[in-house]
Each structure stands twice: as structure tokens, then as C-alpha cells.
Amino acid sequence: MVNNQLPLDDLDRRILNALQEDASQTNNDLAASVHASPPTCLRRVKRLIDAGVIQRQVALVAPEKVGSALTAIVEITLDHQGAEHMDAFEVLVAKEAAVLQCYRVSPGPDFVLIVQVADMPAYHALAHRLFASHANVRNVRSFFSIHRSKFETRIAV
Incomplete structure (x- = not known):
């Protein structure tokens, strides 16, 4: 069986949890909430998107x-x-x-x-x-x- 799972570190997990809570936040707000620099956050989010971990960002409608x-x-x-x-x-x-x-x-x-x-x-x-x-x-x-x-x-x- 092929493992397609991307290795995630603690920062990746914090980013994913923060984005799942509110994907509309700015990169600067995200970086502050996960205790990382904005450029690091931007690179990590791009990596997660490119790897297919983040499939899309949507609005949840009532x-x-x-x-x-x-x-x-x-x-x-x-x-x-x-x-x-x-x-x-x-x-x-x-x-x-x-x-x-x-x-x-x-x-x-x-x-x-x-x-x-x-x-x-x-x-x-x-x-x-x-x-x-x-x-x-x-x-x-x-x-x-x-x-x-x-x-x-x-x-x-």
C-alpha cells in the first residue's frame, strides 16, 4: 500500500487547525495565531495546498x-x-x-x-x-x- 500522507510537524498542525477554524483570516493574523513569521506561514500554507492537504477554502452557509x-x-x-x-x-x-x-x-x-x-x-x-x-x-x-x-x-x- 502506498502512503500518500504528507509528514506534518507541529507548525503544520497549528496552521491546519487555525485555518479550519477560520480560513478567511489574513496571513499576518494566521502567523500571529500559530506563532510563526508571516513568510514561513505563507510558505507552509502553499506547501499544504500544493500537496493536496488543503483541498479548498469555502464559506459554510446556513x-x-x-x-x-x-x-x-x-x-x-x-x-x-x-x-x-x-x-x-x-x-x-x-x-x-x-x-x-x-x-x-x-x-x-x-x-x-x-x-x-x-x-x-x-x-x-x-x-x-x-x-x-x-x-x-x-x-x-x-x-x-x-x-x-x-x-x-x-x-x-
């Missing part, structure tokens, strides 16, 4: 504030599980903006999706587009969030 209050966790089982069928399903859901996350899982269903939509009619329309009209979908099991008690994007480093 779904209910932008009209996407319904979260669904959806289990999908396909009729045919060959690689080409799995890949085709992934391509299909990747095109759908309401699908925030898609995981191939084992055992159990073939996929678990995290979906964010406005309401139940919007979910019904999405389910029809992705599942009901897709000949290879055998089973769909949906769970609807009634309360989000935790949502975190931070990875422990």
Missing part, C-alpha cells in the same frame, strides 16, 4: 437561511453493482447540486447521499430525477433530519 432547510440522508442500492454501473451512478449524482455528498459504502446499500433541498416537494422532484427514472436503482431508503445537533467540517490533525 441552509435554512438560503431556502434549503430539508436535509435527507439517502441510501441507494443498485440492481447491477459492476464498476461501470457504480461509476455511471456517481456521474449522475455529481451533476445534481442538491447532492452535497456521495459515498460508496459497504456493507449494506451501495451509496449513501447527503441531500439538501428546500422542502419535501423539492425532495420528491429530486428523487424522481435521480432514482425513479434511473433503471439501475433497485432500492431507495430516505431519512429526513428533524434536528441537526452537530455539524462539523474540522478534521482532527
Whole structure:
């Protein structure tokens, strides 16, 4: 097995933790918070980006504030599980903006999706587009969030 993990020292870890808390901070503020010089911080962040450790920097949006209050966790089982069928399903859901996350899982269903939509009619329309009209979908099991008690994007480093 090939190890693609980048060796991280204590400064790298402090930088990653600080950026996961607030990626919008200036390089000078970041350097001050991690106790490093601004040029060192800039070099380290560039290295972490170039190595793919930092994949992207985004804003986290409150779904209910932008009209996407319904979260669904959806289990999908396909009729045919060959690689080409799995890949085709992934391509299909990747095109759908309401699908925030898609995981191939084992055992159990073939996929678990995290979906964010406005309401139940919007979910019904999405389910029809992705599942009901897709000949290879055998089973769909949906769970609807009634309360989000935790949502975190931070990875422990």
C-alpha cells in the first residue's frame, strides 16, 4: 500500500487547525495565531495546498437561511453493482447540486447521499430525477433530519 500522507510537524498542525477554524483570516493574523513569521506561514500554507492537504477554502452557509432547510440522508442500492454501473451512478449524482455528498459504502446499500433541498416537494422532484427514472436503482431508503445537533467540517490533525 502506498502512503500518500504528507509528514506534518507541529507548525503544520497549528496552521491546519487555525485555518479550519477560520480560513478567511489574513496571513499576518494566521502567523500571529500559530506563532510563526508571516513568510514561513505563507510558505507552509502553499506547501499544504500544493500537496493536496488543503483541498479548498469555502464559506459554510446556513441552509435554512438560503431556502434549503430539508436535509435527507439517502441510501441507494443498485440492481447491477459492476464498476461501470457504480461509476455511471456517481456521474449522475455529481451533476445534481442538491447532492452535497456521495459515498460508496459497504456493507449494506451501495451509496449513501447527503441531500439538501428546500422542502419535501423539492425532495420528491429530486428523487424522481435521480432514482425513479434511473433503471439501475433497485432500492431507495430516505431519512429526513428533524434536528441537526452537530455539524462539523474540522478534521482532527
